[in-house]
Amino acid sequence: MEIIWQEPYESFLRFINKNGYKSLLIICDKNTLDVCVNKVREAVEKTNIKYKIVCFEPDCVADEYSLGRILFEIEQTDIFVGVGSGTISDITRYTAYKFKTPFVLFPTAASMDGFASSVAALTINGLKTTVLASSPAAIFVDMEVIVNSPEILKKAGFGDLMGKITALLDWQLSHIIFDEMIDLEVLQIVKDTYLKTLKSVGENHFYKNLLEGLITSGLMMSRVNSSRPASGSEHHLSHFWEYHKVKTYHGMKVGLATLYVLRFYEHFLNLDKSRIIERKEYKVDTKAWEDMIKRGFQPTFESIIKQNIGRVNKLNDKEFRSNVINRLVEKKESIDDLIRDAIGVYGELVDAYKKLKIPMNYWEIGIDENLFKMSFMCAPNIRERFTILHLYEFLGLTDEVVQSF
Ligand SMILES: [Zn+2]
Numbered sequence: 001m002e003i004i005w006q007e008p009y010e011s012f013l014r015f016i017n018k019n020g021y022k023s024l025l026i027i028c029d030k031n032t033l034d035v036c037v038n039k040v041r042e043a044v045e046k047t048n049i050k051y052k053i054v055c056f057e058p059d060c061v062a063d064e065y066s067l068g069r070i071l072f073e074i075e076q077t078d079i080f081v082g083v084g085s086g087t088i089s090d091i092t093r094y095t096a097y098k099f100k101t102p103f104v105l106f107p108t109a110a111s112m113d114g115f116a117s118s119v120a121a122l123t124i125n126g127l128k129t130t131v132l133a134s135s136p137a138a139i140f141v142d143m144e145v146i147v148n149s150p151e152i153l154k155k156a157g158f159g160d161l162m163g164k165i166t167a168l169l170d171w172q173l174s175h176i177i178f179d180e181m182i183d184l185e186v187l188q189i190v191k192d193t194y195l196k197t198l199k200s201v202g203e204n205h206f207y208k209n210l211l212e213g214l215i216t217s218g219l220m221m222s223r224v225n226s227s228r229p230a231s232g233s234e235h236h237l238s239h240f241w242e243y244h245k246v247k248t249y250h251g252m253k254v255g256l257a258t259l260y261v262l263r264f265y266e267h268f269l270n271l272d273k274s275r276i277i278e279r280k281e282y283k284v285d286t287k288a289w290e291d292m293i294k295r296g297f298q299p300t301f302e303s304i305i306k307q308n309i310g311r312v313n314k315l316n317d318k319e320f321r322s323n324v325i326n327r328l329v330e331k332k333e334s335i336d337d338l339i340r341d342a343i344g345v346y347g348e349l350v351d352a353y354k355k356l357k358i359p360m361n362y363w364e365i366g367i368d369e370n371l372f373k374m375s376f377m378c379a380p381n382i383r384e385r386f387t388i389l390h391l392y393e394f395l396g397l398t399d400e401v402v403q404s405f
Pocket of ligand 1: 231235
């Protein structure tokens with residue numbers, strides 16, 4: 001997959017000609033029409049390539065209606081061209097995949113990390129779901145469009161990228177405790193890219209670094225065939241808040257959740273081995289857990305209980321507890337080193353959030369205190385992927401950390 005940063009429209013024409021494409025389907029929304037599609041159109045009109053534009057409303061959703069609309073409007077098409085950000089790229093990557101047609105993207109904002117991804121986030125039957133799709137053949141970047149995109153989208157992109165700090169820590173934690181497979185090269189690439197972006201806040205190259213970081217995260221997910229390098233406990237919290245219809249951009253929720261998750265890691269750093277050993281005797285109260293799930297996942301609590309009951313029962317298994325605690329004690333120093341290394345940027349992160357005016361408190365994005373407090377116990381039930389929140393659920397120390405917020 002190529003990423004083109006220079007002369008995007010000329011490069012796009014060369015790409016089209018080189019591959020002999022004769023007809024395009026351009027997918028966009030009314031916001032991206034003026035800022036980017038017109039430049040694509042201008043370039044294409046210099047040739048005799050045929051094109052058709054499907055333009056969605058700015059608040060469209062990647063759902064059955066939008067997918068059906070492409071099906072209704074499509075004519076002979078050699079390649080799909082998605083011009084937009086999250087939703088448009090999801091509609092494009094999924095329909096292109098279904099039609100077995102290649103596609104390229106013109107991102108119009110650095111707002112999320114899915115550009116290079118090979119899966120699409122769709123809303124089917126009203127529920128968010130991730131489905132197999134394909135990766136773009138190329139991404140053409142008009143930096144002028146990115147720099148001039150709405151502030152809120154840039155903040156969201158920054159939050160999503162900073163979420164990699166805790167996503168990577170969760171991955172390392174799971175690797176150390178449960179021998180989960182890890183790809184150290186991928187880990188380092190993602191780490192380098194978030195650090196580069198964090199260190200360039202306020203500088204000329206910041207937006208390029210941000211978009212590059214987001215695209216790279218997507219590429220790394222494809223490389224390991226999993227979202228592990230890009231999504232951990234901060235994403236589980238964000239999904240829980242999405243479930244409760246907290247209305248702000250995904251990346252804003254992820255960025256905020258990252259700050260809270262880092263506080264869990266900080267707590268672990270200060271946890272003595274003797275206290276960890278004491279936790280061998282802890283037992284999850286499964287009745288209280290069920291009551292909490294009923295409160296936290298109102299309409300679908302039954303399926304959440306069904307999916308998690310085995311996992312929660314295992315937390316009370318004596319042998320399992322003993323193995324995990326022994327491993328934690330044995331590896332405490334190496335875990336601490338990884339945490340120290342990652343949370344070294346905490347101060348810079350907070351400064352960056354202040355500079356970019358990104359929310360740093362739950363109430364700023366409309367989360368009430370009740371919902372906030374239950375988030376940290378509910379989030380591990382979103383997905384089985386092991387994270388620091390799963391570890392704290394196991395240790396029975398979640399509330400202790402939440403009370404310090
Ligand atoms: Zn994300």
